[in-house]
Amino acid sequence: MNIIVTLLLFAGLFFFTGGAVGILRFPDFYSRLHPAGKLDTLGSLLAITALALFNLHHFSIGTLLTSIKIILILVFVFLASPTATHAIVDAGVRAGLAPWVKGEERR
Amino acid sequence: MDRQNQENLGTNRSPTNNEERSSTQSLQGRRLFFYPFLITFIIMFGLWLVLSGHFDAFHMSLGLISCAIVSYLSSDLLFPSPRIRGLFSQWVRFVRYVPWLMVEIIKANLHVTYLVFHPRMMELIDPRIIKFRSKLKSDLALVTFANSITLTPGTITVYVSIDGDFKVHAIDKASGDPLPGEMEARMPGHSVRSNG
Amino acid sequence: MDNIFLYSGLYLAFLMVLSLYRALFGPTVMDRMIGVNAIGSKTAVLLILIGLLYHRVDMFVDIALAYAMLNFIAVLAASRYFQKRKGLYDESPYR
Numbered sequence: 001m002n003i004i005v006t007l008l009l010f011a012g013l014f015f016f017t018g019g020a021v022g023i024l025r026f027p028d029f030y031s032r033l034h035p036a037g038k039l040d041t042l043g044s045l046l047a048i049t050a051l052a053l054f055n056l057h058h059f060s061i062g063t064l065l066t067s068i069k070i071i072l073i074l075v076f077v078f079l080a081s082p083t084a085t086h087a088i089v090d091a092g093v094r095a096g097l098a099p100w101v102k103g104e105e106r107r
Numbered sequence: 108m109d110r111q112n113q114e115n116l117g118t119n120r121s122p123t124n125n126e127e128r129s130s131t132q133s134l135q136g137r138r139l140f141f142y143p144f145l146i147t148f149i150i151m152f153g154l155w156l157v158l159s160g161h162f163d164a165f166h167m168s169l170g171l172i173s174c175a176i177v178s179y180l181s182s183d184l185l186f187p188s189p190r191i192r193g194l195f196s197q198w199v200r201f202v203r204y205v206p207w208l209m210v211e212i213i214k215a216n217l218h219v220t221y222l223v224f225h226p227r228m229m230e231l232i233d234p235r236i237i238k239f240r241s242k243l244k245s246d247l248a249l250v251t252f253a254n255s256i257t258l259t260p261g262t263i264t265v266y267v268s269i270d271g272d273f274k275v276h277a278i279d280k281a282s283g284d285p286l287p288g289e290m291e292a293r294m295p296g297h298s299v300r301s302n303g
Numbered sequence: 304m305d306n307i308f309l310y311s312g313l314y315l316a317f318l319m320v321l322s323l324y325r326a327l328f329g330p331t332v333m334d335r336m337i338g339v340n341a342i343g344s345k346t347a348v349l350l351i352l353i354g355l356l357y358h359r360v361d362m363f364v365d366i367a368l369a370y371a372m373l374n375f376i377a378v379l380a381a382s383r384y385f386q387k388r389k390g391l392y393d394e395s396p397y398r
Contacts, residue, residue, distance in 0.1 A: 002304060009311055015216065016345060020321040022223040023341055029333050031234050032325075033263055034278050035223055036337045040344045041258065042216045047348045054304070055360055062361065068157050069364045073347060073371055080375040082257035084340055084382075089263055089276070091382035092333045160361075 005054045012047030037085030147178035237275045312352040343374030
């Protein structure tokens with residue numbers, strides 16, 4: 001049980017690392033959204049699932065309710081994260097930011 | 108401008124739409140109003156039970172009263188058109204759609220992680236904007252499709268119109284090519300439209 | 304197990320510092336919003352980790368849920384606010 005939790009948690013942390021490094025490395029606003037919006041979502045999925053599993057260790061009604069709440073956070077993240085990403089990219093388009101194309105300088 | 112905003116945001120897009128629809132369909136009687144109310148009430152009360160954690164009579168009755176008020180006021184927000192007939196098959200399709208989406212998300216996430224950690228990343232990525240027209244018609248299907256495109260890494264939905272025109276920002280050629288393709292064919296709203 | 308959670312939390316905080324660079328020095332306002340959004344999504348996980356460390360998950364999970372919702376609403380409001388601004392490129396990086 002502990003091994004599964006640790007593996008899931010580390011996989012989540014790996015994707016979080018990918019997200020953070022991607023935000024720093026990618027050349028422009030639109031391509032930065034790719035790691036920010038989605039690697040973070042998958043990282044949250046894995047890490048939060050691991051924590052909910054670990055919370056069920058001492059099984060009772062109380063811990064079951066807490067685990068359901070943790071899963072509820074996960075459902076909310078899955079609904080909200082694409083919408084937030086979409087709102088940001090829409091604001092960028094309306095403000096007139098031009099997408100980066102191959103061969104330009106990074107900004 | 109304002110109407111476009113609502114369409115773009117995707118989630119809260121239909122207050123005006125709703126009023127038109129409910130006024131045209133109010134003639135169809137009270138029975139159509141009842142099922143959305145019941146389903147909204149069940150969802151709300153389940154949320155109440157999970158979030159409060161108290162199971163004594165006082166808190167339960169408070170929850171019953173407030174959930175009834177909320178679902179009476181806003182049941183038409185969750186179900187814009189009170190059409191129950193296709194709902195069950197749509198749910199079955201949705202449940203079958205989610206695991207496939209999970210596998211796609213994980214595969215595509217690995218691809219983006221590979222791009223992020225690649226030392227010569229600037230030569231690999233090739234951002235482009237793709238335009239296509241979707242065949243989906245219902246509001247919910249379009250929103251789910253747009254969110255699924257955004258969740259599949261490598262692609263972000265930039266713009267959706269109510270007719271199904273999509274603009275998608277893809278990070279390289281490989282992740283942009285499969286659109287609309289298989290994901291659209293598996294969408295939950297698709298079968299309902301073709302059945303009538 | 305507590306040690307694993309402790310070091311995972313510290314590592315998450317380190318990743319938040321990395322994202323903070325984008326939020327502080329991002330060339331445009333939108334880049335800053337990406338950084339803030341990334342920090343917020345990590346904070347929800349970090350709060351549950353803190354709850355597990357203190358053995359009070361039942362309390363911290365409510366805070367995490369409220370924080371996730373607050374982060375979502377903040378990003379929506381900020382993006383609605385900034386979309387009317389033209390010429391985001393001309394802003395100096397240190398304002």
